[in-house]
Amino acid sequence: MKVGLVGFAGSGKSTTFQWLTGVEPDPSKIQQGQMGMAHVPDPRLAKIIEHFKPKKHRYAEIAFLDTPGLSLSERKDNPRRLGILREGNGLVIVLDGFSGAPLAEQLTKFREELLFADLDLLTNRSEKLAAQLKRNKPQKEKELDQAEADLVKRIMETLEAGKSPRELHIRPEEEKTIRQFQLLTLKPEMVFVSQGDDPKAPLPDDLLKLAPHAMAAPVKLERELAELDEESRAVFMADLGISGSKRDEVIRNLFYGMGRIVFFTVGHDECRSWAIDKGATAIEGAGVIHTDLSKNFIRAEVIGYEDFVKANYEEKNAKAAGTFRLESKDYVVQDADIMHIRANA
């Protein structure tokens, strides 16, 4: 899971990147995008660890990519700069909430850039296909090219009308083609506001209308607070009316906002959370742990998280309570399921 931090130049991406990952931004890496990892905090796993006191534990991770800012005045080069995000699984649009620039306007403009970048890519593709169609090729290949050209045209018309390609009716046989385009306008998107020195200020309504799940945190202020000794920090925080860092909450919201969930494996040796796509099946979950586990999958032993807590974190209690389940490979994993994969050795 790789999520790009994107935005206009100076919107606070690198400051946010460092806040999220602890990695120092390195200007020499920015053109290709600089990657940093962050653990996905999980109070439920923390409780499990407290109970098992395992030798090892590990939280699922999310990778963030710091990217070069887009230019508002020289828009021609923006599609190229956005190119490094095509492989990513999602976008976090970072808005400048510290200099007073209207937030809704920043977001609208940025979404236009995503749309232009996709139109740019599709225009190139459509020109290439048109040239290909003029050449003498076997009928079968021509038909495939024509079908793709028609699809490209449909997506372009949707984008030009200012609509999301999500509104298109995509036929099953077109899904693979559309995936290959890696459209930015189809990626999961979250909006994050790097706030100025008034962390209590609510996000404006016009922004929330465009992005109901937008989040905000006073990133720079939090970093400055972190450098103070405990006593002064407490004084400043009381002054500002804040109780702690918003970092954990932001990472969790970004993780879930990108359509991911976790499941847990527990034991006295190791307790872990594992990231999967929402809707993933037990056998896909097994594959995240180890490919052998999905190849030799027999059954998944599953206890829902709430049931596990009620069973005082013990499998035998869950068995006695009848909440321990054996699930087949098609079982759709639920967030925070406790899973153990039974597989052929």
Ligand SMILES: Nc1nc2c(ncn2[C@@H]2O[C@H](COP(=O)(O)OP(=O)(O)OP(=O)(O)O)[C@@H](O)[C@H]2O)c(=O)[nH]1
């Ligand atoms: N006051 C204030 N300044 C901030 C905040 N976040 C970032 N800045 C300042 O804004 C400037 C740009 O921040 P960066 O994090 O480098 O922005 P960026 O989006 O990475 O910029 P580019 O990589 O050039 O596109 C720096 O001088 C930061 O110190 C904030 O929350 N409050």
Ligand SMILES: [Mg+2]
């Ligand atoms: Mg930067």
